[in-house]
Amino acid sequence: MLIRNAGQIRSSEITPKSVYLNRRHFMAGSVAALSMGSAGVASAAKLDLVPSAFSTDEALTPKEAATTYNNFYEFGTRKEDPANRSSEFTTTPWSVKIDGLVDRPADYALEDLMSPHQLEERIYRLRCVEGWSMVIPWAGVSLSKILELAGPQSGAKYVAFETVVRPDEMPGQRGFGQALDWPYVEGLRLDEAMHPLTLMANGMYGEELPNQNGAPLRLVVPWKYGFKSIKSIVRITLTEKEPPTTWNIANPREYGFYSNVNPQVDHPRWSQATERPIGGGLGAGRKDTLMFNGYADEVASLYAGMDLKVNY
Amino acid sequence: MLQSLSPLVRRVPVWTVYVLGLAPGVWVWYAAFNNKLGADPLAALEHETGIWALRFLIAALAVTPLLRLLKLNLIKFRRAFGLLGFYYALMHLVAWVWLDRGLLWSAIWAEIIKRPYITIGMAAFAVLVPLAVTSNNLAVRRIQAATWKRIHWWAYPATLLGAVHFILVVKRWPPEPMIYLGIVVALLAWRAWKPVKMRLAKPA
Numbered sequence: 107m108l109i110r111n112a113g114q115i116r117s118s119e120i121t122p123k124s125v126y127l128n129r130r131h132f133m134a135g136s137v138a139a140l141s142m143g144s145a146g147v148a149s150a151a152k153l154d155l156v157p158s159a160f161s162t163d164e165a166l167t168p169k170e171a172a173t174t175y176n177n178f179y180e181f182g183t184r185k186e187d188p189a190n191r192s193s194e195f196t197t198t199p200w201s202v203k204i205d206g207l208v209d210r211p212a213d214y215a216l217e218d219l220m221s222p223h224q225l226e227e228r229i230y231r232l233r234c235v236e237g238w239s240m241v242i243p244w245a246g247v248s249l250s251k252i253l254e255l256a257g258p259q260s261g262a263k264y265v266a267f268e269t270v271v272r273p274d275e276m277p278g279q280r281g282f283g284q285a286l287d288w289p290y291v292e293g294l295r296l297d298e299a300m301h302p303l304t305l306m307a308n309g310m311y312g313e314e315l316p317n318q319n320g321a322p323l324r325l326v327v328p329w330k331y332g333f334k335s336i337k338s339i340v341r342i343t344l345t346e347k348e349p350p351t352t353w354n355i356a357n358p359r360e361y362g363f364y365s366n367v368n369p370q371v372d373h374p375r376w377s378q379a380t381e382r383p384i385g386g387g388l389g390a391g392r393k394d395t396l397m398f399n400g401y402a403d404e405v406a407s408l409y410a411g412m413d414l415k416v417n418y
Numbered sequence: 419m420l421q422s423l424s425p426l427v428r429r430v431p432v433w434t435v436y437v438l439g440l441a442p443g444v445w446v447w448y449a450a451f452n453n454k455l456g457a458d459p460l461a462a463l464e465h466e467t468g469i470w471a472l473r474f475l476i477a478a479l480a481v482t483p484l485l486r487l488l489k490l491n492l493i494k495f496r497r498a499f500g501l502l503g504f505y506y507a508l509m510h511l512v513a514w515v516w517l518d519r520g521l522l523w524s525a526i527w528a529e530i531i532k533r534p535y536i537t538i539g540m541a542a543f544a545v546l547v548p549l550a551v552t553s554n555n556l557a558v559r560r561i562q563a564a565t566w567k568r569i570h571w572w573a574y575p576a577t578l579l580g581a582v583h584f585i586l587v588v589k590r591w592p593p594e595p596m597i598y599l600g601i602v603v604a605l606l607a608w609r610a611w612k613p614v615k616m617r618l619a620k621p622a
Contacts, residue, residue, distance in 0.1 A: 183592045285590045357589075375534070377529070387459060388459045
């Protein structure tokens with residue numbers, strides 16, 4: 107029998123202590139990854155996070171639901187398309203062009219944007235304009251910290267965001283009958299962008315973002331309908347004028363620039379008074395939608411004096 | 419063209435169409451209650467029952483063009499197609515009223531009145547009810563042929579309303595509801611054009 111001494115064991119073969127100590131969890135994760143197929147193979151590294159006072163204590167949406175039920179039209183219009191059709195999407199290396207009215211316009215490597223900051227875990231409610239909702243533990247930093255790196259100038263009033271365009275890797279961006287004009291663009295007023303609730307997320311459920319959820323970097327604006335939280339961001343531009351936004355271009359009567367969650371202002375075709383929590387099975391039922399998705403105490407002052415029926 | 423299939427069609431008993439036709443409905447209800455429909459089982463249940471209603475209504479409307487254009491005779495299945503379309507529309511309505519809206523009747527009524535896509539969907543269902551009620555041998559015997567035909571002409575507007583209802587629940591213009599609407603419009607156009615052609619063909 108050959109007994110190898112320590113010198114013959116390569117360091118890459120040694121099981122990390124954390125994995126060893128959490129081996130039951132690791133095994134369960136491996137089994138889950140195998141059974142999930144392509145969606146599970148891309149399981150990401152654990153992130154180092156601190157908790158946030160902004161987090162809700164509501165029950166989390168199961169990760170399985172939050173990573174298989176997505177609107178990300180770059181990969182297709184069906185809810186399962188992003189999980190099923192995003193495996194070709196590559197997110198390393200990744201850089202974000204920050205330009206417009208900033209002191210230090212540049213292409214910033216993703217690491218340079220995120221690593222100066224301590225990542226936080228923020229458990230936010232997510233309300234889709236379609237009338238369903240989730241509770242998701244995001245990982246990221248306040249957008250304000252990232253904008254400060256580039257130095258917004260005094261003339262800047264708005265922030266415009268842009269999603270990557272890669273027809274080779276994003277099946278929804280090629281072929282016949284594409285759902286939207288690309289790139290997907292979104293925008294916020296500068297005070298909305300600088301609000302501490304506004305998050306730049308690079309992870310969820312303690313791990314890096316899966317492709318279908320907007321890897322490697324996405325916006326999360328919890329008091330606005332989900333489509334404002336633009337995914338896979340490659341460009342951030344500070345501007346003086348209100349930037350165009352994708353859903354407003356597609357249907358200005360139905361989707362406004364602000365798109366704050368508001369149970370009193372219905373979508374022209376359906377009610378926004380209630381929502382269906384996703385992940386609770388058939389018996390989950392409906393619950394009342396809250397003004398500003400429950401973040402009124404934090405953000406209502408941003409809209410003081412505005413008619414929210416006009417500025418929908 | 420497809421005449422060669424006719425002996426096969428003759429040998430298939432109608433009840434097999436009901437059994438096969440109801441299979442997806444049985445499956446989707448079972449799957450919905452046993453957490454096999456993904457993250458949003460209710461949306462999947464509503465979508466599947468609605469889409470099967472539309473498919474069977476389209477199948478019923480396609481029977482005559484298939485006979486005229488392709489010489490494929492499916493007439494003995496037409497009642498089954500139509501009734502299956504109604505059964506799925508009923509399942510779709512039950513899913514919405516019961517599981518989606520929790521039997522809150524006043525809120526349900528308010529939605530029917532206020533939301534055009536629901537108004538249109540309800541109208542489609544309401545139109546189908548008299549068609550379903552008269553889709554049996556007794557009714558066919560009791561009701562005059564001309565009257566019966568006039569009642570069942572309403573399958574066209576009902577199916578069109580169903581296809582429009584489908585388009586109105588989606589954002590943008592995804593291909594699936596567009597394809598269904600296209601098929602229904604084509605069937606309607608063929609139906610509208612046929613009498614004109616027959617009149618033109620008649621000697622003066």
